[in-house]
Amino acid sequence: MTIDPILELQHISKVYAGVPVLKDVSFACQRGQVHALVGENGAGKSTLMKIVAGAVQPNGGTITFKGETFSHLNTRLALDKGISIIYQELALIPHMTVAENIFLGREQRTSLGFTRQKLMMDEAAALLQRLGVQIDPRTPAGELTVARQQMVEIAKSLSRNADLIIMDEPSAILAGQELEQLFQIIETLTQAGVTIIYISHRLDEVFQIAKNVTVLKDGELVGTAPIEQLNRARLVEMMVGRSLDEVFPKSKHAIGDPVLVAENLSTQTLKQASFTLHAGEIVGVAGMVGSGRTELARAIFGADALQTGHITLKGVPFAPRGPQQAIENGVTLVPEDRKQQGLFTGLSIRHNITLPILKRLTRWGMVDRKAENDVIARAKSDLSINMASPELEAQFLSGGNQQKVVLAKWLQILPSVIILDEPTRGIDVGAKFEIYQLMRQLNEKGVAILMISSELVEVLGMSDRILVMQDGRIVGELAGEQVSEQAVITLATTHREGMSA
Numbered sequence: 001m002t003i004d005p006i007l008e009l010q011h012i013s014k015v016y017a018g019v020p021v022l023k024d025v026s027f028a029c030q031r032g033q034v035h036a037l038v039g040e041n042g043a044g045k046s047t048l049m050k051i052v053a054g055a056v057q058p059n060g061g062t063i064t065f066k067g068e069t070f071s072h073l074n075t076r077l078a079l080d081k082g083i084s085i086i087y088q089e090l091a092l093i094p095h096m097t098v099a100e101n102i103f104l105g106r107e108q109r110t111s112l113g114f115t116r117q118k119l120m121m122d123e124a125a126a127l128l129q130r131l132g133v134q135i136d137p138r139t140p141a142g143e144l145t146v147a148r149q150q151m152v153e154i155a156k157s158l159s160r161n162a163d164l165i166i167m168d169e170p171s172a173i174l175a176g177q178e179l180e181q182l183f184q185i186i187e188t189l190t191q192a193g194v195t196i197i198y199i200s201h202r203l204d205e206v207f208q209i210a211k212n213v214t215v216l217k218d219g220e221l222v223g224t225a226p227i228e229q230l231n232r233a234r235l236v237e238m239m240v241g242r243s244l245d246e247v248f249p250k251s252k253h254a255i256g257d258p259v260l261v262a263e264n265l266s267t268q269t270l271k272q273a274s275f276t277l278h279a280g281e282i283v284g285v286a287g288m289v290g291s292g293r294t295e296l297a298r299a300i301f302g303a304d305a306l307q308t309g310h311i312t313l314k315g316v317p318f319a320p321r322g323p324q325q326a327i328e329n330g331v332t333l334v335p336e337d338r339k340q341q342g343l344f345t346g347l348s349i350r351h352n353i354t355l356p357i358l359k360r361l362t363r364w365g366m367v368d369r370k371a372e373n374d375v376i377a378r379a380k381s382d383l384s385i386n387m388a389s390p391e392l393e394a395q396f397l398s399g400g401n402q403q404k405v406v407l408a409k410w411l412q413i414l415p416s417v418i419i420l421d422e423p424t425r426g427i428d429v430g431a432k433f434e435i436y437q438l439m440r441q442l443n444e445k446g447v448a449i450l451m452i453s454s455e456l457v458e459v460l461g462m463s464d465r466i467l468v469m470q471d472g473r474i475v476g477e478l479a480g481e482q483v484s485e486q487a488v489i490t491l492a493t494t495h496r497e498g499m500s501a
């Protein structure tokens with residue numbers, strides 16, 4: 001159904017060095033709406049948008065923009081027609097002022113007495129004000145945070161009267177409040193009739209702001225649909241090309257004995273939390289931001305002092321005085337920020353995987369190279385870690401592959417309990433699938449997993465049981481038939497008697 005398409009792509013194809021990266025892609029965007037473009041890494045999203053912006057030439061197909069059809073665009077022409085693109089790597093010139101950046105290459109000239117500087121400053125200030133951001137146009141761009149630089153980029157698009165603004169993963173560099181501000185700006189823009197094409201790997205955002213969504217997979221169009229006809233599960237399915245049962249591998253084995261029993265745990269924020277983890281199961285922890293999920297993990301991990309309660313690990317009292325002791329006793333935490341704590345980014349992949357088991361690999365004081373290589377070979381095939389060489393420093397791996405290396409390490413050590421905090425944040429759907437499989441491999445070897453995740457689809461798909469938290473308490477536990485998106489949301493948000501507001 002086309003109401004008022006501003007942009008129509010017909011049969012676009014692109015070949016790089018003999019390899020087709022876009023195959024016969026067609027879809028339309030409606031005027032004044034946010035249109036999301038999603039797909040796994042390498043699906044062709046950026047390439048397609050560079051074609052629309054005239055930065056890359058297609059090998060076939062046409063672009064119809066505001067009723068005019070083009071077989072090729074160039075950047076100049078695209079800009080003139082009102083198409084603007086904001087790349088992930090922002091392109092402002094750091095030592096020039098915000099205003100100079102906005103009007104770069106189009107400095108105002110006037111025959112009257114006004115200095116063009118003054119005109120530029122005023123106009124830049126007006127544009128920024130229209131976006132509702134407080135940035136002094138005289139500031140050198142390099143002094144702004146990346147979030148603010150992004151806003152300047154948007155102002156720049158506006159100054160060119162763009163009526164289509166393409167944003168390629170704008171949220172990848174933003175957090176919390178900055179993201180809210182971006183969404184507000186997008187709202188302002190669409191109300192003024194501007195169309196936004198929004199590329200993101202974060203599906204929550206897509207559901208929050210997009211009206212329509214187009215999915216690409218391996219250079220081909222999977223489909224375009226109004227967002228209200230989709231749910232997350234269906235969207236993930238479209239992106240990965242697998243049914244959800246396959247995306248979320250179920251455990252193939254019986255759940256074992258209790259491994260960790262927590263009773264009545266309270267810390268500064270946690271209130272009387274009790275639960276049990278069994279060998280070989282995944283227990284998901286759901287709840288809103290601030291509900292106490294991370295605190296629950298920290299309490300078990302020995303990072304926060306307990307005010308009340310106690311823990312037993314395999315029947316023995318467990319009271320770690322800190323993370324180091326927790327790890328020595330077989331309780332591990334894989335933090336959200338892998339770069340900070342999960343991985344030695346300056347060390348090779350080989351060392352990240354084998355360091356913790358070096359003792360096992362050492363004979364007569366020498367590292368047994370063959371044994372070490374076997375471990376690496378196994379990790380590589382087990383995990384399909386896409387690595388040029390195990391000698392590569394871990395920092396050069398993509399986020400998904402870094403997480404796989406972290407899990408590979410624990411697969412060698414086999415702790416009793418692994419706490420995963422947001423295990424797949426920032427990771428594309430294909431790599432997610434592999435991480436899920438790794439989690440199940442850990443389960444099969446008897447490891448109990450406590451998984452904290454803000455992605456409800458993941459919690460629902462992977463957990464054998466779900467603990468729902470609110471205001472520092474575990475307010476419910478769901479398993480089997482009881483598990484549903486609605487049940488989790490209801491538990492997480494319903495106000496409970498006796499709870500502080």
Ligand SMILES: Nc1ncnc2c1ncn2[C@@H]1O[C@H](COP(=O)(O)OP(=O)(O)OP(=O)(O)O)[C@@H](O)[C@H]1O
Pocket residue numbers: 016017021039040041042043044045046047048
């Ligand atoms: N200049 C280029 N030369 C050769 N191949 C390229 C070039 N640019 C992109 N490709 C290839 O085209 C395919 C699509 O890449 P593209 O960057 O469009 O994907 P994407 O969907 O934006 O991925 P991501 O989510 O990782 O940003 C990839 O296989 C990529 O390696």
Ligand SMILES: [Mg+2]
Pocket residue numbers: 045046047168
């Ligand atoms: Mg891209």
